Amino acid sequence: MLDALPANLRPTLAEFERWLVYLPNYFALIGEDEEGDPLPLPASVHRGAFRLGWRATWEKAARRFGNLHPALADCDDFLTAVRDHLAVRMKRRRGPRIERLAQAWLARHGLLGLLAASERWHRLRPHIAPSLVPPGFALPAVLGAFEGDGCLARELLTPQALAEEGEAMRHCVGGYWAQCVAGERIFSLAAFGERATAQYHPHVKPDTDDTVYRLVQLRGPFNGEVSPRIETLAREIEARINAPERRAQRWAALEARGRLEVAELEWRQARQQAAAWLDAKTHRQLEAVLEWLELTPPCPEVLLCDYIAGYQYHDGAAVKDGLRVGDALSLVREPDNPHDRLAVRLDWQGHKLGYLPRPRNAEIALALDAGEKLAARIRRIDAEADPWERVEVVVQTAP
Structure with a gap:
């Protein structure tokens, strides 16, 4: 982490030890392995986080936000809201992992920028009405x-x-x-x-x-x-x-x-709907975060980008060598499915690959029932991923 900082921004031993108490909170935000050790990260994360220098960043943070233990812990709630916002915006069940969002925010806006965005969200955010x-x-x-x-x-x-x-x-x-x-x-x-x-x-x-x-x-x-x-x-x-x-x-x-x-x-679902609101400044900051994450929001015609549910239980293993990115998939409604009356099956050349994931299938199922023309295709294949994240599909309105 310190090697990522330019020499003039690194702390002395005394300066490092003074703020050492907050490092567990910092590393908990950006990710740790199963043993609790910090993950190796691009230098841009730490360099961006402490762009004012180690000592100056912590001192300014303490003056503005007081006790940094709860302030850093509260960033998790803010980043969860951003993840849920992006799930809606990216047409996915889930947005990027919290750790990845934290890394991107630190790289682009610094530790002070993350703390300020979190504080602003906690102060301004709308609440989910009990009704x-x-x-x-x-x-x-x-x-x-x-x-x-x-x-x-x-x-x-x-x-x-x-x-x-x-x-x-x-x-x-x-x-x-x-x-x-x-x-x-x-x-x-x-x-x-x-x-x-x-x-x-x-x-x-x-x-x-x-x-x-x-x-x-x-x-x-x-x-x-x-x-x-x-x-x-x-x-x-x-x-x-x-x-x-x-x-x-x-x-x-x-x-x-x-x-x-x-x-x-x-x-x-209710939480994601409430989290879809972010203030204007956070929206502007989020564009730089998406650029760092190399994420591009889908075009308006796209209804869903997600992984095939149940891929490991059907014909995927038998036909995996034939699947290609861009292949067209058939959307087949199963209104009598005993597990989900809104089930939408995905077929590839007559082979059943699985289903659109719940609850994101609801909009598409209703559109198909209303006679709307939709198209599905394979967006990404990762042969090394877990079966439930091996094949990603995109569904959009047909041209």
Whole structure:
């Protein structure tokens, strides 16, 4: 990282050690391997991040944003919104990985630019109205609610509850439904005339069927810091969640993950729609990010760019040597498909390759049902990729 900086921008040993405490946050943003070591990256990432110099960048960041631990952590929520925005813009299920977006933003706009864009998004972004959240989904409670000595803690178990908490507290918890589906738990805390939101992450104990929850985030309104008394309450909730008598509830929370995948999928759609809004300055910055990532948004005629779903289960392996980029594919509606009434099958020269992925198939299925003429072709083939990301297709209105 330091070798990427010009000699006049590198720190002395004392300057390096002064800001060393924030490096874990920095590397967590741009990517680490399974052992937690930083990934090798192009020199342009680090050189762009510290374009003012190591010392000057950190000093200016600390003066403007205060405690940089939460400020850097909040960048993840901002980059998630950018990813969801790009999923809509690029006509894909998902946008680029968070780490790649962070690398591109640092390379083009610097660490200060990323922190400023994140702060601006948190301050200006629209919130997902609870009425727009898909109803009918609830997580199994680990603790439920706790009340005593003027303190109240309430476990947020539905998308609506998360959205309402995010709206009331003016922070990002409304977009955390996917994390909750994966097993995390969010609590709304109220005590001593203060309010806060606490997030607890589960860790499976080795060689057991039990988990332990750890407090990973505790934020007040507008992502503000909380008082020691609120932190004490959050730690008490952590202890109650991990009490021996709640072992069955902890495990039930993790077992519910598969059952709630559909809920997460629908919530992702609502989140992507809200994230489609970015302020004008962020839009301008995003163009340079896309250039660094070498991504070109599709033309207006394109309805979908994505990988073939179920490719590994059908005729792909048998015909893979014959597939070529640009090959035309047939779009075949399967309204009687028992798994998805909006299913659209993809055929290549009479061979079934798989399906358009859900939920992005809905628009195309409805267009086909209405008699619209659409065309599909192979956009990219990566023989070394996982089967579910091996063949990318593009669907567009027919000329």
